[in-house]
Amino acid sequence: MKRIAIFQSELGVGGIQKSIVNLLNSIDYDEFQVDLYLSRKDKFWDISFPEKLNIYYLKPTPRIYSFLPFDLSKKLLRYDFDGRGEYDLAIDFNSYQVSCAVGALTVPAKRRVMWIHNNVKIKLENEWKYRVLWNFFKGKFKYYDGFVPVSNALTEPFRAMSGVSDKPFTVIENLINVEEIKDKMAIKPDGLELDESCINFVALGRLCHQKGYDIMLGEFAKACEKRDDIRLYIIGDGPDREALEEQCGRLGVKDKVYFLGHRENPYSIMARMDAFISTSRYEGQPLNIMEAMVVGLPLYCSKNLEKYTEGLSGMENMSEALLKAGKEAKKPDELIEYNKRILDNIAKLTEYAV
Numbered sequence: 001m002k003r004i005a006i007f008q009s010e011l012g013v014g015g016i017q018k019s020i021v022n023l024l025n026s027i028d029y030d031e032f033q034v035d036l037y038l039s040r041k042d043k044f045w046d047i048s049f050p051e052k053l054n055i056y057y058l059k060p061t062p063r064i065y066s067f068l069p070f071d072l073s074k075k076l077l078r079y080d081f082d083g084r085g086e087y088d089l090a091i092d093f094n095s096y097q098v099s100c101a102v103g104a105l106t107v108p109a110k111r112r113v114m115w116i117h118n119n120v121k122i123k124l125e126n127e128w129k130y131r132v133l134w135n136f137f138k139g140k141f142k143y144y145d146g147f148v149p150v151s152n153a154l155t156e157p158f159r160a161m162s163g164v165s166d167k168p169f170t171v172i173e174n175l176i177n178v179e180e181i182k183d184k185m186a187i188k189p190d191g192l193e194l195d196e197s198c199i200n201f202v203a204l205g206r207l208c209h210q211k212g213y214d215i216m217l218g219e220f221a222k223a224c225e226k227r228d229d230i231r232l233y234i235i236g237d238g239p240d241r242e243a244l245e246e247q248c249g250r251l252g253v254k255d256k257v258y259f260l261g262h263r264e265n266p267y268s269i270m271a272r273m274d275a276f277i278s279t280s281r282y283e284g285q286p287l288n289i290m291e292a293m294v295v296g297l298p299l300y301c302s303k304n305l306e307k308y309t310e311g312l313s314g315m316e317n318m319s320e321a322l323l324k325a326g327k328e329a330k331k332p333d334e335l336i337e338y339n340k341r342i343l344d345n346i347a348k349l350t351e352y353a354v
Helices: 015-024 063-067 070-076 098-106 120-126 128-143 152-162 178-185 213-224 241-251 287-295 303-308 318-324 336-349
Strands: 002-008 032-038 054-057 089-092 112-116 146-149 199-204 230-235 257-261 275-278 299-301
Touching: 002 015, 002 098, 015 287, 063 098, 063 128, 070 098, 070 128, 089 098, 098 112, 098 128, 112 128, 112 152, 120 128, 120 152, 128 152, 146 152, 152 303, 178 287, 199 213, 199 287, 213 230, 213 241, 213 318, 241 257, 275 287, 287 299, 299 318
Parallel strands: 002 032, 002 089, 032 054, 089 112, 112 146, 199 230, 199 275, 230 257, 275 299
Antiparallel strands: none
16 A cells, blocks of 8 residues: 655645645545645635544644745754654645645655646746745755646746756646535525526635736626626635725726625535636636536636646637627536546656656
8 A cells, every 4th residue: 555645734725725625535545545744723624534544733833934945944843753654655735835845855755746836937926925935945846856736837937947857747637526516516505696687707716916806807897888787706705805896896896796705615606607707817727617617617717727727718808708708508527537637647656666
């Protein structure tokens, strides 16, 4: 039986967190022993993990370690792995947190890999906080045996910004829990009232600069100038919420845009919508788009997102696309081959010779 150690900071709200929850609920525990190491006990998702999954908590890591050169943090931080034995594979699933990196790089293991969840080139250009952290933790890359970008579009930007040229990259997309989505779609959402005569769009994700909701609202407002029968429902929360609500007021669409906040079950809402919309500035591999595919929603995604999602056809002009939108039959996709490929590729990572 192959043994895997996975390091993640916590299981709060976010795409990375949802991705690891999906993965841990899909692994075959008759073939793999999996130990999950967390830094914090934050939890948002309604999680019922398999009994055979082992969960351990690392001692809290002071914030100061994020602002030390990584080699120094690696030297100073000590985690207790006594009695755990050697793993076939250690995974830094987070890729941002010092604790995850030090854990994955110091636990006894035959092979160590780091997941890459974003286009780091664009992220560095857009987020000054990430630039600061990158300067401190970029020293960790030399210690990994390989890297796992969640889409093909992430490999070259990471190589260019990190300087890593001699390590293997294995693309493994985000696994989607299709059965969970189908089960939760059937639940009637509380307090949701839709005007069925309108075309109801839904967006899902953190309200932050990366997700481009300001772009979405601008395009939506342009379309509303020429048609009055479209509505936008936004599931999620984040630091930009107040600014986005103010933008709705300035654009005159406050009565057509609904901020629904975080929802543990967004799928029950998505199932009652007519289409899904995304205008993210950049991504890794969008979970929300894949989840919308499972629901069967028509996709209204900006052109730049094509490179992050295999088979996606993006929109060159979102406001024009919204003007032409109508009600369409839903076409659910169970992603059978997609999910199988992901689990097969993770199994290959445990082979030391790969």
